[in-house]
Amino acid sequence: MNPSPWDAPRAAYLLTAAMADNTQTAGAIAPGAEMSAEWAGFDASEQQDILTALGAQTRLALKMLHDKLGMEIEMDWEPAAQVACSGALVSARELIKPAPGALATPECAHCREIIAKALCSLQIQAYFRLGFTPAMIAGVCRQSADEAETSSRH
Numbered sequence: 001m002n003p004s005p006w007d008a009p010r011a012a013y014l015l016t017a018a019m020a021d022n023t024q025t026a027g028a029i030a031p032g033a034e035m036s037a038e039w040a041g042f043d044a045s046e047q048q049d050i051l052t053a054l055g056a057q058t059r060l061a062l063k064m065l066h067d068k069l070g071m072e073i074e075m076d077w078e079p080a081a082q083v084a085c086s087g088a089l090v091s092a093r094e095l096i097k098p099a100p101g102a103l104a105t106p107e108c109a110h111c112r113e114i115i116a117k118a119l120c121s122l123q124i125q126a127y128f129r130l131g132f133t134p135a136m137i138a139g140v141c142r143q144s145a146d147e148a149e150t151s152s153r154h
């Protein structure tokens with residue numbers, strides 16, 4: 001299945017939902033948490049579109065956390081830094097900016113997956129701190145995925 005670019009936000013929400021399903025303790029998600037198998041089914045440019053969408057969705061979750069609780073959270077990059085290329089952290093930070101620049105494009109597939117995992121788990125952690133259980137987070141993401149699909153039809 002090859003989704004067109006407008007499917008990227010939906011795919012991003014579904015990947016986050018899948019990760020929330022697999023999360024036992026949302027407060028302590030490691031970048032090593034399993035990425036949904038679907039991720040590998042997307043080609044490089046689709047993965048890039050999904051990363052951009054994930055970045056926007058994560059930014060929204062972080063903003064909500066900041067607005068409601070005045071709280072800032074950061075990904076724990078220590079474990080990921082040992083396996084990712086040096087540019088991965090820069091890309092991940094760039095992706096959650098309001099207008100991601102050229103640095104937001106990780107060239108290696110390995111790093112794209114690490115960043116995708118990091119963004120999914122950062123988003124899950126933000127919702128967790130806002131009082132959502134992992135099951136609720138998965139539900140919210142699936143609902144948002146359906147809305148992303150609906151709005152793309154207009």
Ligand SMILES: [Zn+2]
Binds near residue numbers: 085108
């Ligand atoms: Zn890499």
